[in-house]
Amino acid sequence: MRKITLKLKNIKYPIYIGNQIIDRFPDLCRKHGVKPHLAVITDKIVAGIYLDEFVSILKKRGFAPEIIIVNPGEESKSLNVLSKIFTDLIQMKLRRDETIVAFGGGVVGDLAGFASAVYLRGVNLIQLPTTLLAMVDSSIGGKVGINHKLGKNLIGSFYHPIFVFSDVNFLKTLPKREFMCGLGEVVKYGIIMDAEIFKIIESNFDNILNLDFKLMQTLVFRSISVKSSVVQKDEKEKKFRMILNFGHTIGHGIEAGLNYRRLKHGEAIMFGMIGESFIAFSRGILREKDFSRMRNLLFKMGLVFPKKFLAKDVILKHIGYDKKIFSEQRLNMYLPMKIGKMRFFNDVSFGEIERALDFLFNQN
Numbered sequence: 001m002r003k004i005t006l007k008l009k010n011i012k013y014p015i016y017i018g019n020q021i022i023d024r025f026p027d028l029c030r031k032h033g034v035k036p037h038l039a040v041i042t043d044k045i046v047a048g049i050y051l052d053e054f055v056s057i058l059k060k061r062g063f064a065p066e067i068i069i070v071n072p073g074e075e076s077k078s079l080n081v082l083s084k085i086f087t088d089l090i091q092m093k094l095r096r097d098e099t100i101v102a103f104g105g106g107v108v109g110d111l112a113g114f115a116s117a118v119y120l121r122g123v124n125l126i127q128l129p130t131t132l133l134a135m136v137d138s139s140i141g142g143k144v145g146i147n148h149k150l151g152k153n154l155i156g157s158f159y160h161p162i163f164v165f166s167d168v169n170f171l172k173t174l175p176k177r178e179f180m181c182g183l184g185e186v187v188k189y190g191i192i193m194d195a196e197i198f199k200i201i202e203s204n205f206d207n208i209l210n211l212d213f214k215l216m217q218t219l220v221f222r223s224i225s226v227k228s229s230v231v232q233k234d235e236k237e238k239k240f241r242m243i244l245n246f247g248h249t250i251g252h253g254i255e256a257g258l259n260y261r262r263l264k265h266g267e268a269i270m271f272g273m274i275g276e277s278f279i280a281f282s283r284g285i286l287r288e289k290d291f292s293r294m295r296n297l298l299f300k301m302g303l304v305f306p307k308k309f310l311a312k313d314v315i316l317k318h319i320g321y322d323k324k325i326f327s328e329q330r331l332n333m334y335l336p337m338k339i340g341k342m343r344f345f346n347d348v349s350f351g352e353i354e355r356a357l358d359f360l361f362n363q364n
């Protein structure tokens with residue numbers, strides 16, 4: 001088992017990474033002072049595959065978990081579902097010094113994380129990710145929250161777990177489409193900072209799809225290293241953390257434009273990365289060769305742009321609510337200069353976004 005420690009101004013927490021390590025989870029809970037009574041929040045699919053085993057591991061070691069199960073999918077990141085979770089937590093009398101375990105993908109992590117941040121003004125949180133995306137991204141860095149019909153993640157908080165526990169063995173049951181979504185965010189780390197990640201995926205694509213666990217641990221470890229290093233420098237996204245939002249201005253607009261249906265977050269973000277790279281290419285700051293390597297790798301993930309269900313003006317309306325906008329006319333964003341290197345711009349216009357959307361509408 002490997003460990004990365006994420007260090008912030010006032011707190012630090014470990015991220016444990018390994019393969020087939022779930023048996024060690026209760027000992028780590030003990031080590032981190034977790035009280036026996038705890039709430040496990042998960043979704044129906046994860047519960048169906050893993051809950052019995054997980055609960056039995058916890059009970060054998062003296063824990064008394066109570067379970068909250070939500071429907072799988074993005075639509076659960078909503079006020080309605082959150083409200084039901086609060087009722088369950090209150091009824092089970094989860095106390096201030098007790099813990100919520102977010103056991104699932106990014107949807108569960110964001111939702112349970114936000115519940116942990118506000119229930120009783122904050123209870124302990126453990127992130128126990130079961131998707132690739134959650135392992136490399138959503139479980140790290142403290143962004144938690146829910147969606148609004150006008151825009152993605154518009155209601156939320158920064159709230160960190162006491163620890164993160166990533167067992168890549170969970171990936172063995174992950175559907176291919178979900179795996180690709182996670183891989184999309186891994187490619188993002190390659191583009192924004194670690195060109196080696198990009199090269200590893202480019203040259204080992206089939207092995208990765210065949211779930212070479214050693215390779216997966218390397219990719220998960222490197223991705224978490226990139227994300228942690230950024231969060232450590234700018235926890236609250238004053239500027240530098242916006243680098244992690246590469247592809248998300250357009251991607252979130254697409255997700256909201258589809259009412260959070262049809263495309264998964266990872267897929268929307270891959271289109272977002274292509275669109276935002278198109279802006280960099282059009283500005284003449286990204287060379288054709290790198291732009292085409294990015295497009296080739298991202299389109300290898302089997303992406304199909306659902307243009308029949310999307311309208312450009314609707315996407316643009318949602319992009320108008322992007323959290324990185326500080327003035328009405330211009331967007332803040334990092335754009336790629338080459339694979340592994342980004343630069344910050346505070347002057348991206350809606351016209352450029354519109355042309356990037358035209359480019360996407362003209363693909364496949």
Ligand SMILES: NC(=O)c1ccc[n+]([C@@H]2O[C@H](COP(=O)([O-])OP(=O)(O)OC[C@H]3O[C@@H](n4cnc5c(N)ncnc54)[C@H](O)[C@@H]3O)[C@@H](O)[C@H]2O)c1
Pocket residue numbers: 043044045046049072073074077104105106107108110130131132133134137138139140141142143144153170171172173174175178181182264265266
């Ligand atoms: N907080 C952050 O920093 C951050 C970062 C990236 C993404 N996100 C958010 O994460 C969400 C997407 O997360 P996701 O891609 O994990 O989606 P998800 O949570 O919807 O999980 C994808 C699907 O896989 C299923 N699943 C989970 N683990 C499984 C397993 N081991 N085997 C089989 N099936 C499994 C789930 O039930 C679900 O149907 C989005 O809401 C996105 O906004 C947040």
Ligand SMILES: O=C(O)C(=O)C[C@@H](O)[C@H](O)[C@H](O)COP(=O)(O)O
Pocket residue numbers: 137141143152153154185237241244245248323
């Ligand atoms: O952690 C971050 O910072 C990110 O931007 C990571 C993104 O992959 C993630 O999708 C995040 O939830 C986006 O946050 P938001 O602030 O744009 O809603």
Ligand SMILES: [Zn+2]
Pocket residue numbers: 137185248265269
């Ligand atoms: Zn994302």
